[in-house]
Amino acid sequence: MDFGPHLMLAAIEGAVAAAVLALTALGLSLVFGVMRVVNVAHGEFFMLGAVLAWAVAHLVPGPAWAGYLAALVLAPLLVGLLAAAADWVVLKRVQYDPERTIVATIGLLYILQQATLMAYGPEARPVAAPFDARIALPWPEWGPEGLVLTWPWGLGTTAWKLVVIAAAALLVALVFVLVQRSRAGLVMRATQFDRETAQAFGIPVARVFALTFALGAALAAIGGVLVVPIQQAHYLMGGDPLLLSFIVVIIGGLGSLRGTVVAAILIGMSDGIVSVFFSPTLAKILATLLVAFVLIFRPQGLYGTRAA
Amino acid sequence: MLRIEGIDAYHGRAQALHGVSLEARPGEILCIMGRNGAGKTTLLKAVMGLVAVPAGRIRLGEVTLSDLPAHEVPRHGIGYVPQGRRLFAELTVAENLAIGLMTRGHGAATRERVLTLFPRLRERLDQRAGTLSGGEQQMLAVGRALCLEPSVLLLDEPTEGLQPSMIGLIQDVARQMRAQGVAVVLVEQRLEAVLALADRVAFLETGRLRSVIPAEALRERPDLAATYAGVG
Numbered sequence: 001m002d003f004g005p006h007l008m009l010a011a012i013e014g015a016v017a018a019a020v021l022a023l024t025a026l027g028l029s030l031v032f033g034v035m036r037v038v039n040v041a042h043g044e045f046f047m048l049g050a051v052l053a054w055a056v057a058h059l060v061p062g063p064a065w066a067g068y069l070a071a072l073v074l075a076p077l078l079v080g081l082l083a084a085a086a087d088w089v090v091l092k093r094v095q096y097d098p099e100r101t102i103v104a105t106i107g108l109l110y111i112l113q114q115a116t117l118m119a120y121g122p123e124a125r126p127v128a129a130p131f132d133a134r135i136a137l138p139w140p141e142w143g144p145e146g147l148v149l150t151w152p153w154g155l156g157t158t159a160w161k162l163v164v165i166a167a168a169a170l171l172v173a174l175v176f177v178l179v180q181r182s183r184a185g186l187v188m189r190a191t192q193f194d195r196e197t198a199q200a201f202g203i204p205v206a207r208v209f210a211l212t213f214a215l216g217a218a219l220a221a222i223g224g225v226l227v228v229p230i231q232q233a234h235y236l237m238g239g240d241p242l243l244l245s246f247i248v249v250i251i252g253g254l255g256s257l258r259g260t261v262v263a264a265i266l267i268g269m270s271d272g273i274v275s276v277f278f279s280p281t282l283a284k285i286l287a288t289l290l291v292a293f294v295l296i297f298r299p300q301g302l303y304g305t306r307a308a
Numbered sequence: 309m310l311r312i313e314g315i316d317a318y319h320g321r322a323q324a325l326h327g328v329s330l331e332a333r334p335g336e337i338l339c340i341m342g343r344n345g346a347g348k349t350t351l352l353k354a355v356m357g358l359v360a361v362p363a364g365r366i367r368l369g370e371v372t373l374s375d376l377p378a379h380e381v382p383r384h385g386i387g388y389v390p391q392g393r394r395l396f397a398e399l400t401v402a403e404n405l406a407i408g409l410m411t412r413g414h415g416a417a418t419r420e421r422v423l424t425l426f427p428r429l430r431e432r433l434d435q436r437a438g439t440l441s442g443g444e445q446q447m448l449a450v451g452r453a454l455c456l457e458p459s460v461l462l463l464d465e466p467t468e469g470l471q472p473s474m475i476g477l478i479q480d481v482a483r484q485m486r487a488q489g490v491a492v493v494l495v496e497q498r499l500e501a502v503l504a505l506a507d508r509v510a511f512l513e514t515g516r517l518r519s520v521i522p523a524e525a526l527r528e529r530p531d532l533a534a535t536y537a538g539v540g
Contacts, residue, residue, distance in 0.1 A: 202411030
């Protein structure tokens, strides 16, 4: 295959990675922005989304799409409830102290990971996509008769990947509307800026924190559900999304949702393209190097504000 | 009536209030004076539930505020203007007011009343609070508290760092609230402001209530402020 079509295929892979990463990192950024909690267990919520998707898809009888749709609703809901419970039982007890919450979420990471290993096992298990269509993609070429569309052999993708990109874009837009335009978002932003004053105006900060932690976890879980027809569910699959989400949140600017999405597109696309042309390891090395440069030359990230 | 009954409160591990008892009556301005560190701000925070009250209690009518979680205190009609304004700086003026209106008040009618009191805020509704001038920020801080339609209004040094015209405006609002039957509790260090507004004056010294006197007595003998609390 020529370089152009090959690059196009790599870009689609990158867009899928960027879409899932944007959702996952948005959850991490939301939790850090509102609660000032660095959630080291965030990748496990992604993993739980995928594993629960497998479980729900297998429990629901009927066609594959019915099981998958049920998983798309139930898995984020269950993960959100679990996260709210973890907030109540663990994070609230350590009073959201930044250092202690890091240690607490490391503990949570291992509890979730090992509990999944015991209940689900070490196997990687596939979940069927709701539909199995393959789309051939056109490639524009200049010929004697001007611009013509050709259909190079091998230039195509599954329709599911395009659905993942569209669904993630829609969900990211919904999160922005929720945070910037809704009453709940206003409460979250007020809590983010000054939790003591927020309480003095009737905002139940403990409830806001629980809901924010649940929402952040549910976003990661949706990422897991969307990706599981492509990637398979495995109890150790939370590591990469956690690392990439941290990279994205640092590059975008801690707590900046806009920066998170921009950085997710940047890192996701480069991860996808470099992985296709070279290797996934090189992609991770480049992303980590980029974080190092950002921390040295622009520590507040692309859209973050410098601390006073 | 707001009744503070023998409360203790702590600032970290240090005891900031020792058995303080006070009452704020509807339709009066109670000024609280004292040096830095006397416990004035802690006293207001204790009323708001923002610091724990391990001994004593705080009541508003039949409700024991000190038994409630902090976020339920404003629902009973306590408006609070914190020291240093503590606006939500990244939110717009309209959003800051909306936060005030969420808990109590009568929505658009209350908002309109606040904007009539502070017409400057109406011109700045879409502006971020952090970009307002100091005086406008104080208007917003007071306006946000008034959005709760409070029966008790706690003001923590609301004229600190303001120019005279703005001080006059804030004082006028305090008088209007008093005229409407609101109990106004004003923490103030400047004697002239206290003399201009107060009906009664409470003096705090190192967390203990030294004395509560009618403002008239202080107007006749301003040196009492130095006698009771080392201020003035």
